[in-house]
Amino acid sequence: MPTADPADARDGDGLGSATESAGILWGVGAVSRRLGVATATLRTWDRRYGLGPSERTSGGHRRYSERDVATVARMNQFIAEGVPSAQAARVARAGQVAPEPDRPAPAEAAGRAVQLTVNAMMRATQDLDAATLTAMVGQVLDHRGVLDGWTTVMAPFLVTVGQQWEIGQLGIATEHLASECISTELRQRVRQTGEHRPVNAPVVLASAADDQHALPLAAVAAGLAERHISARMLGARTPVSALTDAVDRICPRVVFIWSSLTATGLVPSLAGVEGLDPKLVLLLGGPGWQPTGDPTESAASVERVASLDGTVNRIAELVA
Incomplete structure (x- = not known):
């Protein structure tokens, strides 16, 4: 309660x-x-x-x-x-005077509460009510934190938005509004975190070349911020040349790259660049990545991560 x-x-x-x-x-x-x-x-x-x-x-x-x-x-x-x-x-x-039904089991009650929240967020999205949707996203993140809030509420909500868009029930404007409202609150969490703890080397976040999705990067950055770990987010559609230049100048310990589609999920040639720090780890997130081949052939280590909490946990281990 x-x-x-x-x-x-x-x-x-x-x-x-x-x-x-x-x-x-x-x-x-x-x-x-x-x-x-x-x-x-x-x-x-x-x-x-x-x-x-x-x-x-x-x-x-x-x-x-x-x-x-x-x-x-x-x-x-x-x-x-x-x-x-x-x-x-x-x-x-x-039904006000009717007897209250038996309380559902905790797991059932929790699932019902999540569904009600997702439904309410969908109504705000359909109404293009950015203020209400942003406030609800903020409430979820305040109550659950970034990792649980994303996994339990935001991900199912975004899946529902995508499904409604695919069948023509929602337009592209509503999909963009949903992403922007969530991104706004995630960036706010990064700004509110305050002083970050020192790490051995920076963390770089980027989307694969030609991949326009940057929302997962904001989620990773906010999840890291909760642990007081700073990250440099390069954003969507990061060309390999730009990513290589950033790695050369920043010398990060970890580079996280997101790919939503198989068309963008080719392991970047960055992995084979000569002169890279052998401790550099490329973390590949998202459903779009194709098989990497033998990672021992790369100058950098290449790993797959399957979830937001798995990504944040692995980065925290690598920069500890």
């Missing part, structure tokens, strides 16, 4: 005091985090359908009771199942 946040308590969005009649009382911000529904959406449901807080604190702040939260959760679930908002509100209200 979420704990009270002092800042939330000041602005009326936190977890309030308990009362004999209503039990624990929740502010709109706490309900938003608990259910994965944007605060703007909660306020809209309150204004349009009367699904808002029914209790007040001694200081006069409006608060959601547990029954109110259950009603909003039903509303959110019905909408996620495709029920129109007005009808979902009527059905949710009608």
